[in-house]
Amino acid sequence: MSANSLPTAPPAAGITIRGLEVVYTTGQGQIPAVNGINLDIVGGQITGIIGESGSGKSTLAMAMMNAVPHPGKIVKGSVIIDGVGNMMTLDKESQRRARGRHVGFVFQAAQNSLNPLTRIGHQVLDLGRSHNVKDLRALLRRAKELLERMGMDADRVLTSYQHELSGGMRQRVGIMFALVLDAQIVILDEPTTALDMLSQASVLEIVRSIQEERGLTIILITHDMGVVADLADRVIVMYGGELAEEGKTEDVLAHPQHPYTRGLIRAIPRISGNLDQAVALAGSPPDLQTFVQNACLFYDRCPERMAQCQNHRPPYEIAGPGRKVACFKVMAK
Amino acid sequence: MKNILIRLAKRIVAGIVMVLVVASFTFFLVRMMPGNPVSAKYNELIMRGMTPVQAMDAVRVMYGFIPHQPLWQQYLHYIGQILHLNLGRSISYEGVPVLHIILNAAPWTIILVTTGLIASFIVGVLAGVIAAVKRSSPVGSAITLSGSIMHGIPQFVMGLFLAYVFTTIWALLPFGAPYNAALTPGFNGPFIMSLIRHAILPVATYALSSYGGWLLTMKSSVISVLGDDFILASEVRGIKASTRLRYIAHNAILPLFTIFALSIGFMFGGSLFIEDIFDYPGLGNLLLHAIDSRDYPLMSGAFLLITVAVIVANIVADFLYSVVDPRIRR
Structure with missing residues (x-):
């Protein structure tokens, strides 16, 4: 690798999240998008965060960089990135330097993540200058290397404007931007949502091979169980802004414990086999009413609810080696 | 190409x-x-x-x-x-070619409007950016309010107000006429100073009454760009604040670019009220005079000039737009 001119963060940096709370102020009131989450992201692994739309997974991702867009607001908690510090208490300039340099971010809307009026090569240079990269030529070489690696004509891409590239190409350019400064932690927020099946597969393959090669810490946010099963070492299930379950991917997929996780897995249609085997999750995602009451967030939709679930929220507790679940029923076993 | x-x-x-x-x-x-x-x-x-x-x-x-x-x-x-560029002869200025009269009046208007236009554009656009970025703070609200008020005051009210304040209450500046008639026109210090002093009020009137329009347009344009995904993306990539501001300004100013070019075209219509109030011998006054005295050749000549200017400005705007916005380039 020709990265010797770029100082890198210590390898296998992890993230420690404590008591993180993010609130969105809306016309109807305050919605807790991330509600007191404690989470350890293990360095050097791919961690999948899965949940339905509105479960707070993208907000969690933005909060890890202390960059929640308006009207969202981080009300409390800490996010400690190894080699950087607490993103909540660092000064603005250090936060900015950490973004991009230590933590790369691939956008949910990576289709439109580039300035439409500037050539992509120039934007790479803007990125380099923002992070005080001395050898800008080496940076461009690095960008080219990554683009070629992802199967693109690097010279053409660097001299192009965003509108001259296809959706899949823009997504890969987004990944290049997240990797070009040798960030050790890369957050991918639904990187494949807007892509067709073939582009999806190739983007995921790129993510996997680069992760293996560089021992990156990857956080993969998705609502696609298949993507998680394919790539992630660990999986974290989010529901209504809280964590429902986490564990090694094989364990969680083979033996899901939280009724919500089980519902999610049952809802996946198989390519071979009867479509009727896929069972949709009954009920609707939590709304403002759900957050106000004391019951478990999943109470209204849970097929296995007990009396206890109506009056208390289940704590998020250890349920085996490397395994955590928030469910009274599971704990009672 | x-x-x-x-x-x-x-x-x-x-x-x-x-x-x-x-x-x-x-x-x-x-x-x-x-x-x-x-x-x-x-x-x-x-x-x-x-x-x-x-x-x-x-x-x-x-x-x-x-x-x-x-x-x-x-x-x-x-x-x-x-x-053949022959626009006929004026009736009221007996026998003088219309083209000659128009060419004599044009520089007054061009200097007046160009200065006012550029000044108001620069100040208005900068203020618009600040008003947009600080839109939830009192500073931003105050700037926006100033824009709305200026935009709401008609040009002739603004002109009369400035004339009243600066020539009557404080007699700082001269009123009426484009320069002091006692001086010899030519390239000499006193004459040029007199030109400038007489131009301040009309230029200020024009600038103040167009400032609000630029400010409000730029503000809404910046706010819409601020909501674009690539701005959030550049924040998350740790792009420097100055570079991000450049991205925002570049993207937000595009819609104003066309309006600016068209304003240059429309300026040949003269600024009737301002030229009338300050007795400025520009195209606006010429048109008023032509209408007053039923000078039809002069009128159609002036209309033709306005038409040509707007059409040329349109072509130039369209052409330059494709230079500044790569998405329009083919």
Whole structure:
């Protein structure tokens, strides 16, 4: 690798999240998008965060960089990135330097993540200058290397404007931007949502091979169980802004414990086999009413609810080696 | 490059056609005016004792066409004269070529409006960016309010107000006339100083009354760009604040670019109220005078100039837009 001119963060940096709370102020009131989450992201692994739309997974991702867009607001908690510090208490300039340099971010809307009026090569240079990269030529070489690696004509891409590239190409350019400064932690927020099946597969393959090669810490946010099963070492299930379950991917997929996780897995249609085997999750995602009451967030939709679930929220507790679940029923076993 | 030239050529041809259409329209408008100025003048000259031949010659020279020819022949003659840049002769400034009068008036308007336009554009756009970025703070609200108020005050009220404050209450600046008549016009210090001092109030009036429009347009444009995904993306990539501001400004100013170019075209219509209040001998005053004295050749000449200027500005705006926005380039 020709990265010797770029100082890198210590390898296998992890993230420690404590008591993180993010609130969105809306016309109807305050919605807790991330509600007191404690989470350890293990360095050097791919961690999948899965949940339905509105479960707070993208907000969690933005909060890890202390960059929640308006009207969202981080009300409390800490996010400690190894080699950087607490993103909540660092000064603005250090936060900015950490973004991009230590933590790369691939956008949910990576289709439109580039300035439409500037050539992509120039934007790479803007990125380099923002992070005080001395050898800008080496940076461009690095960008080219990554683009070629992802199967693109690097010279053409660097001299192009965003509108001259296809959706899949823009997504890969987004990944290049997240990797070009040798960030050790890369957050991918639904990187494949807007892509067709073939582009999806190739983007995921790129993510996997680069992760293996560089021992990156990857956080993969998705609502696609298949993507998680394919790539992630660990999986974290989010529901209504809280964590429902986490564990090694094989364990969680083979033996899901939280009724919500089980519902999610049952809802996946198989390519071979009867479509009727896929069972949709009954009920609707939590709304403002759900957050106000004391019951478990999943109470209204849970097929296995007990009396206890109506009056208390289940704590998020250890349920085996490397395994955590928030469910009274599971704990009672 | 070849495509651009073809596009430009198409635009220019379309522009020429449009100029001819407007010229034809003004021609027939003049002919259909109640009272028929052409034969009125002809009759007037005969009454003064000219022979019909003399009168017809005089009218032909004045209007650029012969009144007793059939309409279509007069029309062809008129169009032919326009193609030779002959706009006929003025009635009120007896016998002076219209083109000459217009060219004399144009510099006053151009200097006045260009200075005011550029000043208001720069200040308005910068204020608009601040108003957008700080829109939830009192500073931002105050700036926006200033824009709305300035935008709401009519030009003539603004002009009279400034004139009242700075020439009557505090007699800091001169009122009326483009320069002190006691000085010899030419390239000398006192004359130039006098020019500048007389220009301050009209320019300020123009700038203040267009400032609000730029501010409000820029503010809404910046706010819409701030919501774009790539701005959030650049924040998450740790792009420097100054670079991000450049991204925002570049993207937000595009819509204003067209308005700016068109304003330059419309400036040839003169700024009627300002020139009238401050007695400035520009195109606006000329047009007022032409209307007052029923000077039809002068009127159609002025209208033609406005048409040409707007069409040219349109072509230039369209062409330059494709330079500043790569998405329009083909």
